[in-house]
Each structure stands twice: as C-alpha cells, then as structure tokens.
Amino acid sequence: MELSYILNELGEEREKYFNAVSPPIIQTSNFSFKKVDDFRKAFEDEASAFIYSRGNNPTVKILAQKLAALDGAEDALVFNSGASAIFAAVFANVKSGDHIVSVDKPYSWAQKLFNDILPRFNVTTTYVDGREIENFKNAIEPNTTIIYLETPNSWNFYLQDLKEVSKLAKEKNLLTICDNSYCSPLYQKPIEYGIDMVLQSATKYINGHSDVVAGVLCGTKKMMTKIFNSEYMNMGIGATPFNAWLMIRGLRTIKIRLEKISDTTLKIVNYLKQHEKIESVVFPFDVDFPQYKLAKQQMSGACGLISFTIKANTIEQVEKFCESLQHILMAVSWGGHESLIIPGCASIKKNEFDPSNPDHRKMRMYIGLEEADYLIEDLEKAFFKSY
Secondary structure, eight states, X not given: OOHHHHHHTTXXXXXXXXXXSSOOOOOXXXXXXXXXXXXXXXXXXXXXXXXXXXXXXXXXXXXXXXXXXXXXXXXXXXXXXXXXXXXXXXXXXXXXXXXXXXXXSOOHHHHHIIIXXXXXXXXXXXXXXXXXXXXXXXXXXXXXXXXXXXXXXXXXXXXXXHHHHHHHHHHTTOEEEEEOTTTHHHHOOGGGGTOSEEEEETTTTTTOSSOOOOEEEEEOHHHHHHHIIIIIHHHTOBOXXXXXXXXXXXXXXXXXXXXXXXXXXXXXXXXXXXXXXXXXXXXXXXXXXXXXXXXXXXXXXXXXXXXXXXXXXXXXXXXXXXXXXXXXXXXXXXXSSSOEEEEGGGGSOGGGOOTTOGXXXXXXXXXXXXXXXXXXXXXXXXXXXXX
16 A cells, blocks of 8 residues: 555545545544434444444544554554553453563553553563563463563664564464554554554654654454453543544654654764764664664664763763753653653662763653754754863
8 A cells, every 4th residue: 555645545535524635623522323223233333333432433533544554454543642552452462360571671651561550460571682582482481472572662772573573472372562663654564574463652753743642553453343342442542533633634744754854863873973972872773783784674764763872970961961952852752843852860869870870871862853953053062061
C-alpha cells in the first residue's frame, strides 16, 4: 500500500461527510438505531460497530485504519496514552503464575507495570540485555508467555535483533510485543520481522505537534478484538475523537517532518562528536555506534533522538549547561516541532552526583524542526557559559 495513499486517503470516505477534504470530528458519546435488529447486531460485535464512543468512534476509526496500514498490521487500537497501550497489550495476555522476559530498562511505565503491578497477580519479569539473543534464550522459563522488546531503547539506544527474537519466540510459542516509539512505523516495521504486536507512543512522531498524548497498538484482527473486548472497553482507555483528528492532521506531514529531523540530527551528531567538551555521543545511525550494522539492517531511519555525555566535574556545571540553553527546551518526550533536552542528573539528588559516572553527565536530546545552525549556536553558547 502506497504511503501517500495511507496518509491522505485510506479510511476517508469523503462522500459520507459532504466531500470535506478533512474528516469531521464526530464528537458524540453515542449512536442511535432505527431498528432493534440493527441494535442487536451491533451489541453482538461491538468491536466492529458504532454504539458508544468509549469503544468505537468514526474519527478514531479512520486514524486506526491508517496506523494499522503503516505498521503492516491487520488492525489497530488507539489509546489515550502510550502507557495504556503497553498496559493493555501485556495485561490482556498474562494470567497468574506467568513469566515475562523483558529488555533491561524499558520505558519507565512499562517497568512500573512489570515491577509493581503484575507481581500483585503473581506475574514475574526477568530483565535481560537484549543485544544478545542468548540472553533471551537463557531467561525463558516453562511459564514464560511474553517477550517484551523496545528497540532502540529511548536512552541508551540498545537494539534487539527482531528477526532472531521472533524466531526464538515462535519456537517456544511465546507472544512478542515491541515498543517502536523511537523509530515510528515509517522507519521500522517490527511486524515484518515476525513480531506479534507493535506499540508506540503516538504522542511522538505520529502526532508531531506536542499537543496530544496518545498511544497505538497494532496486530492481528483477532488479537485487537480480544483486547478491545477486555482491557480497552473495561478501562475506558481509548483516544478521544478530537485527539484522533489532531493525529490525522499530524500524519499528513509525518514523512517530510521525519526527513527534516533526520537530516538535522546527523549535522548535530557530527558537531557534537568533534566538540572538545563532549566525552561521547550515541546515535544508532552513527558509524561508531556498536550496533550500527543491525540498525541499518532493520531500521530505514533513526529520526531525532540522541544522547551525549559532557565533560564535567560538578553537578553545577551540568546544570549550568542545561539552564544556559535558550532555544532547546528542558522537557520530557520527543517527536514534536521543538528541540528538547533531559539531563540524566535530573533523576538523582544533588548529593548523589558522581562525576566518574557517565550517566550522571549524560544528556538525552531530541532534535526538532529548527535549523541545524540555530541549534548548534544555542549549544555553543551554553558550552561557553558553563566552562
């Protein structure tokens, strides 16, 4: 299916809404029926019907069709956050006594689910360094049901070999779930490598304007219907029509946004690698990245998330650098129009700072839609003020 068709036409039956170029926001809580039999049939298959917008809504359905097609999946569910997509995907597929193998240091709310919530239901998790397939093999137990992936990871950018993990999971009859938030479905398609379900924070590149929080989960029609009829409906965690409409708007420009971001990111990486105040730079499409070959093999692009470690002797020096930035905002997330930075030391107390620990001097930076020279000048001024 052509990308241009997915982004601009798929699911948009314009003749049904006055031939409007942009689909309407169907801002309604419920839908009426003229025939009892039609009402009855809708209740029999609510996953395919419009009854109540907690479940299905026409605007959300248009978006879901596009997102499923982008991932090469049969179906998709759109959630009110990436965290709820993770929760539903995992919770719908475990029972008491089950075991999960997860990559080490996944997204914080995935880790919260594995560490704090699932143990209350006697579900345990083993974390592994996902860079080696042997680590997955060694962690699988007789009661393992899920292998949970995040490639690249959003801080250290460790990759997992999707094809190898998928092959192993199928041999062991295990379900695979992959968080694809780093790449977006334009630059990596885990389902093509045999992964069962792929999810991502739609807050990031899919929406692209930093004004929506949402998530998406893609997989088979059977699996999406199963989750729809359980966690999705019970917890009321679907996206709202207005937010779905904003994400449809965001999708119109995702290709050119990602191309611009990717081009600028390479320029920033090259600048930082040559800077005397930088100890190291990590980016999957940098030739010096340890898993560069795998990155090029299963990713068609790497977008705008990088990390770098600055040379500093005190936490005050790190803080001064961050606080001296005028145009790069200090904030979480990524994927919007604006460039962002997070200092690793923001997650520790000041008296815990250890200059010999690179993680305490590490920055995660997202490169947005600004010009490269504009961002480099901002970084340069911050370096000058803090050294």
